[in-house]
Amino acid sequence: MSGLSDVDEGATTLQVLFKTADPMKRYFLFFSYDGTAYHGWQVQPNAVSVQQRVNEALSTLLRRPVETVGAGRTDTGVHARMMAAHFDADALDVAWLADRLNRILPPDIAVHAVREMHDGAHARFGAVARTYHYYVYTGKSPFLRHYAARLFFRPDYELMNRAAAELLAVSDFTSFSKLHTDTRTNFCRLSRARWVSLAPDYWRFEITADRFLRNMVRAVVGTLLDVGHHRLTLDGFRRVVDCRDRCAAGDSVPANALFLVDVRYPDALFADGPAPAAEDFCPEP
Numbered sequence: 001m002s003g004l005s006d007v008d009e010g011a012t013t014l015q016v017l018f019k020t021a022d023p024m025k026r027y028f029l030f031f032s033y034d035g036t037a038y039h040g041w042q043v044q045p046n047a048v049s050v051q052q053r054v055n056e057a058l059s060t061l062l063r064r065p066v067e068t069v070g071a072g073r074t075d076t077g078v079h080a081r082m083m084a085a086h087f088d089a090d091a092l093d094v095a096w097l098a099d100r101l102n103r104i105l106p107p108d109i110a111v112h113a114v115r116e117m118h119d120g121a122h123a124r125f126g127a128v129a130r131t132y133h134y135y136v137y138t139g140k141s142p143f144l145r146h147y148a149a150r151l152f153f154r155p156d157y158e159l160m161n162r163a164a165a166e167l168l169a170v171s172d173f174t175s176f177s178k179l180h181t182d183t184r185t186n187f188c189r190l191s192r193a194r195w196v197s198l199a200p201d202y203w204r205f206e207i208t209a210d211r212f213l214r215n216m217v218r219a220v221v222g223t224l225l226d227v228g229h230h231r232l233t234l235d236g237f238r239r240v241v242d243c244r245d246r247c248a249a250g251d252s253v254p255a256n257a258l259f260l261v262d263v264r265y266p267d268a269l270f271a272d273g274p275a276p277a278a279e280d281f282c283p284e285p
Contacts, residue, residue, distance in 0.1 A: 024088040026117040028270075029054070029068065029101075032282050034108040035079045036146075036256065042073040050074075050109060054085065057105050061097065062089055071123045071263045072130065075215065077255035079147070082112075082278040084263045086123040094272075112281045121269040129191065131262040131278075132217045134205040134253065135198075136225075144202065149257040155228025157195045157203060163227045163237045164193040164205075167220070174244035176223070178214035186213055186244075193220075208262075215252055222250035 031054070039047035043055070051068060058066035068085040094114040101111040135148035144150075167190050174186040192208035205221055223240060226232040232240070232250070240248045262278035269275070 023119075025091055026086055026088055026119060026121050027092075027094070028115045028117050028121065028123060028265075029058075029085045029087065029111060030113040030115065030276055030281065031083055031085075031109060031111045032081050033079065033083065033110070035074060035077050037108060039076045040074055040078065041070050041080075041083070050080075050083075051085070053105060053109060057101050058087060060104060061100050062092075069123050071127050072212065072260070074258075074260055075218075075255055078258045078260065079256075080260040081283075082262050082281050083260060084123045084127070084265070086117065086121065110282060113276055115273075115276070116271045117269055118271050121265075126265055126269055127263050128266060129208055129210055129262070129264040130212060130260065131192070131206065131208040131264075132212070133259045133261050134207075134217060134221045135257045135259075136203050136205070138201045147257060147259075148202070149254050151225070153229060154201070155225055156230065157197070157228065159230075159234070160224045160228040161195050163224055163234055164195065166234075166238065166241070167193045170241055172244060173213055173216055173220075175240050175246055175249045176213065176216045176219040177246060178216075178219075179246050188212065188216070195224075217258060218252040218255065219246070219249050222253045224250075225253070226250040 033050050035041075035050065037048070038050045038053075041050045043049050043051045051070060054068055055066055058068065066087050066089070068087045071084040074080060074083075094116060098111050098114045101114075105111065135144070136151050137144050137148045138151050138154050140150070141148075171187050171189065173188050177186050188209045188211050190207065190209045192206055194206055196204050196206060198204055205224070207217055207220065223232070223237065227234065227237050265275045267274045
């Protein structure tokens, strides 16, 4: 049978007919984006999202429909210094794919790496930690206004740090979760929550956890600013946390100043080397 010349000698016709192709491989895509023009990460029915643009680019290059699964979902206007998403494909040249993606994706989305993963690696459920940064400034700046929230009065950062430190002992963050979501649990484990000075009038809030709830970071920052502006005492802050009522917490701060800056994965998930570090990717503003 001339058409079976590539089959091992002795193989039966039945074996050849049911011979399965090599299974598809799991890949992680690491990228950053300016979220200004997008309605968040996740595909939306009537709006443009980052995930839509990434799916379209992958589908064009791989010549078949490709659906990605992200490490999480950022809201409208939120940015990412480091985002991860997984997809499945036949064996491919990861350097070639990263280069071609950057050629066809819009300038506000940049791919930094495509990595081959072990079977079962999951961009969302495989992450062990995520870090967000939120930027605020006082005074007036024609440049910071795009990626930081302007405060008209300098808050008490020392007092806000005292309140933020108490969040490390909290497990239930219902008070800072968007209402009426499909989240099954509001429990999170925080490992960092602090305000850091970048300049006399320019500060950054850093928060790291194993997971985050919808709108959680912006609600936490808004409530901490109430503490910093002496509209809420430390005891009042504790009561907000304990009451598990979103209506008791502060307002959500603007989205344009929020960045997802790091998503951490165990090295064991990667088939081609250790997990990447956010520092290897694009700098923050």
